[in-house]
Amino acid sequence: MAQTSFQDLINGDVPVLIDFHATWCGPCHAYSPILKQLKEDLGDKMRLVKIDVDRNPDITQKLGVQAMPTTMIFHRGELKFRAAGVQSPQTLKDELAKLN
Template structure:
């Protein structure tokens, strides 16, 4: 069963949403960083990737103007957002601040 975006971000977990484009170089650079973040934090975080070209409504709803844009959700509320590529330690610091 496929979960809706709303169900995913309303979970009790901290959810990091990565809005990306397949054509975007910095988005490709962020992928392995997010993989490392997930390996370090494990069940403490859920990471969801949203292709803005396939999910225009979501990108519009969250006012994603450039990619990559990461938005951190806790209890369904956006708690932090950042456009551009961040290093693993910086992303982990943000997650730890909000978990």
């Protein structure tokens, strides 16, 4: 199976929430259940992609990710939201609602 490029991943009609995280990052571990619940609540209205910064240094560096966790929401290839640190479920729902 061909590996999906990052551009292919973010170009779809469904908003893509990307969680840049690290295994050693305490706040990232706290953020994970929030994102899981968000995905359960929104289902097919969004895609959730988790990117380990230590395993994916190229894309991490290209996007200038320096703090963990960093959340980005892409829609149709455009960055629509970006924030460092743990975000509230309501903040994420509000940002995603703007795109649907």
